[in-house]
Amino acid sequence: MNKEARVQFVIDTLKELYPTIPVPLDHKDPYTLLIAVLLSAQCTDVRVNQITPLLFAKADNPYDMVKMSVEEIKEIIRPCGLSPMKSKGIYGLSEILIEKHNGEVPQSFEALEALPAVGHKTASVVMSQAFGVPAFPVDTHIHRLMYRWNLSNGKNVAQTEKDAKRLFPRDLWNDLHLQIIWYGREYSPARGWSLEKDIITKTIGKKSIIEEMEKASVISKNKAQK
Numbered sequence: 001m002n003k004e005a006r007v008q009f010v011i012d013t014l015k016e017l018y019p020t021i022p023v024p025l026d027h028k029d030p031y032t033l034l035i036a037v038l039l040s041a042q043c044t045d046v047r048v049n050q051i052t053p054l055l056f057a058k059a060d061n062p063y064d065m066v067k068m069s070v071e072e073i074k075e076i077i078r079p080c081g082l083s084p085m086k087s088k089g090i091y092g093l094s095e096i097l098i099e100k101h102n103g104e105v106p107q108s109f110e111a112l113e114a115l116p117a118v119g120h121k122t123a124s125v126v127m128s129q130a131f132g133v134p135a136f137p138v139d140t141h142i143h144r145l146m147y148r149w150n151l152s153n154g155k156n157v158a159q160t161e162k163d164a165k166r167l168f169p170r171d172l173w174n175d176l177h178l179q180i181i182w183y184g185r186e187y188s189p190a191r192g193w194s195l196e197k198d199i200i201t202k203t204i205g206k207k208s209i210i211e212e213m214e215k216a217s218v219i220s221k222n223k224a225q226k
Contacts, residue, residue, distance in 0.1 A: 017179070134174060
């Protein structure tokens with residue numbers, strides 16, 4: 001199967017598995033999405049979705065957020081980890097949104113990435129999910145799977161993003177990045193996954209990864225028989 005056929009296999013399989021695609025982080029507008037994505041750094045989406053209702057009950061817009069202190073924000077978001085940095089980022093970006101953007105989340109990568117605690121991945125998520133602009137935010141799942149599927153060399157997330165954008169049609173980027181995340185969680189996690197259930201890796205994956213998994217499966221069966 002050549003690369004073009006492998007890419008098409010990924011697209012077709014994901015479309016079949018995820019005809020409707022849930023958005024992982026609960027939000028109601030661009031601002032609440034921005035805050036949720038910022039909180040999700042090194043934190044599970046499940047945990048973020050437990051904490052954001054507590055935060056948004058007090059402040060779901062930049063004007064109310066700056067009425068709180070950094071310390072108050074930090075206390076609420078503590079379970080998400082990295083709370084000192086994230087609380088300063090939330091407060092600081094809320095101030096800038098009021099001062100420079102009339103309290104609105106800007107609709108450009110440049111303006112988003114200029115905000116405190118907002119990197120390229122966060123900006124990409126907001127641009128794609130809040131504004132429908134084609135983007136391909138690469139998280140750990142996408143980085144891992146693009147390597148497993150032999151579609152990227154796994155060198156770094158910037159390279160993985162370049163490869164994903166080069167290989168997949170632009171009009172599918174916003175759907176695909178979410179579909180790959182869900183697939184990674186359900187069928188191809190970082191550790192302890194079943195190659196039998198992981199149909200994409202089993203069909204188009206790197207030879208070395210498939211061989212490694214098959215070897216591990218044989219060892220596991222032999223241990224079980226003893």
